[in-house]
Amino acid sequence: MNAFDVIPDIHADPGRLESSLDAAEPGAHLALLGDFIDALPGQAAVSDRTVLVRVRDLIETGRAVAVMGNHELNAVLFHRLGIDGAALRRHSARNMAQHRSFVADFGIMTLEALGWTDWFLSLPLWLERDGLRLVHACWSAPAVETIAARRPDGRLRPEDLPEIATRSSRFGRAVQMLVTGPELTLPEGHGFTDSHGAMRRRVRLAWWRHGAARWREAALSVPRPEELPDAPIPRRPNFAFYDQEAPPVLCGHYKMQGAPRIEAHNVACLDYPASPCLYRWRGESRLSPAHLATLDG
Structure with missing residues (x-):
């Protein structure tokens, strides 16, 4: 059985990547959860190139495995044209801002x-290794x-990319589900x-919070939950919470707030931008807070 030290979203921060690698235990395999690129607003250290070269070397030398994040998929679409000659991901001001640091290092469609x-x-x-599931x-x-x-x-x-860009097929929507997660539109107003x-x-919805029935309980990536309606979420026929008997899953993506924590016995989000962490998985079927390691010790 392999031991995995699992590292979440790096976002073009070489210092955070090296601190994560330093915190990993000797002998443990590394697992990386995607979003290697695109610096976050206000980030001090930025180099998409440095992070990507380091991550690729870790993978090619067998030290690490990795999954694709939504920022990698977005970049793939941003730098490719559809049959109509337009970029598969629009070069809008908002999208240009998201890819700012990647474009600064590599240009557009170079x-x-x-x-x-x-x-x-x-x-x-996605990856599934020795009873552990990894997805962005x-x-x-x-x-x-x-x-x-x-x-x-x-x-x-x-050839898969056009339908992913438009979410025009079941396949395209499935890909977006794995890299962006379930989302629901708020009530009018x-x-x-x-x-x-x-x-x-x-x-964004917390797909592991089985008891969450109201907007403020189920929402993720909302800096001020009080902005959300204090009301029940409507039933969604196409959404199911993660099976409580299924193998453990580690993910990133959601920019969690507060101190890193385990929210469900078989699901943990490791993406805490203000409190970077990793998870030391050692074969357990129930995730343990004792296996969370913050980069500051």
Whole structure:
């Protein structure tokens, strides 16, 4: 049985990556949860190039495994054209801002940008090793099954990209589910301000909080939950919480607040930008707070 030290979203921060590697225990395999690129607002140290070169070396030398994050998928789409000649991901002001640090290092649709985004396609959307599941945002059994029917190894191909960009097929929507997670539109007249200062009407849902029935209980990535309605969430026929008897899953993506914690016995989100951490998985079927390690000790 392998021991895995699992590292969440790095977002072009070389210092955070090296601190994470220093915190890993000798002999443990590394598992990386995607979102290697695109610096966060206000981030001090920024180098997409440094992070990507280091991560690729870790994978190619067998020290690490990794899954694709939504920022890698977004970059793949941003730097490729559809049959209509337009970028598969619009070069809008908002999208340009998200990819600002990657573009600063590699440009737009340059040979380097295309080379790195080709490499992103070598990253699987999910991994399952020795009873541990790894995914960037959400482990959805129906979505995994849908993708695996076409791509058994979980790796996308260029011909898949147009339907992923438009979410025009069950396959495309399944891919987006794994890298962005379930979302739900707020009732009319409601919205919230995200961590980038943008107003949003769609809320990410905690797919592991089985008892969450109200917006403020189930929402993720909302800096001020009081902005959400204090009301029940409508039933969603196409959404199911993660099976409580299923193997443990580790994910990133959600920019959690407060001190790192285990919220469910078989699911943990490790993405705490203000309190970086990793998880030391040693074969347990129930995740343990004792296996969370913060980078400051």
